[in-house]
Amino acid sequence: MLVLAGAFNIIAGLAALFRPDYYVVVAGELLVxxxxxxxxxxxxxxxxxxxxxxxxxxxxxxxxxxxVGLAGLAAIGHLAFLAAFPLWELASIALSVLVIYALVVPDKDAVG
Structure with a gap:
């Protein structure tokens, strides 16, 4: 799941670099x-x-x-980028939360 979240962030980064007109807000409306x-x-x-x-x-x-740290930072970053593409950002925040859950909760068969 972490690799998938990374791939989604790479796609979002490339879209912001090469097609800034893809997002629906002007640069002044971004939080940061x-x-x-x-x-x-x-x-x-x-x-x-x-x-x-x-x-x-x-x-x-x-x-x-x-x-866990990267997923937490990504979730916070997606909140700051929320105005640009709300549905994608909400899905990315949800994926970040799932990544944190998957990395923190131990497997039921884990030993030690």
Whole structure:
């Protein structure tokens, strides 16, 4: 799920960088920054989330901890970007919450 959230953030970042007219608000209506800055933020966050997701698939504890932090920051960032594309941002916030849940709640067969 973390890799999927990262892929969605990469897509959002590329859309903000290459097609800022895709979003329905002008840059002044965003809570913070403009579309170019948000494009780089989402692109970097997406790459970090995808790499962390790969670490989670490898069973790394650091990746689980980092994934929770990145998903929390992404959820907050999606709140700031909410005016640009509300439905996508709400879905991304929900996905971030699910990622946090999946990384925090232990598997029922987990030992120790």
């Amino acid at each position: 920054f403009d579309f170019v800055v948000w494009g780089w933020v989402w692109l970097a966050a997406g790459v970090l989330q995808a790499a962390t997701g790969a670490g989670c698939l490898g069973g790394q504890r650091w990746a689980r901890i980092t994934g």
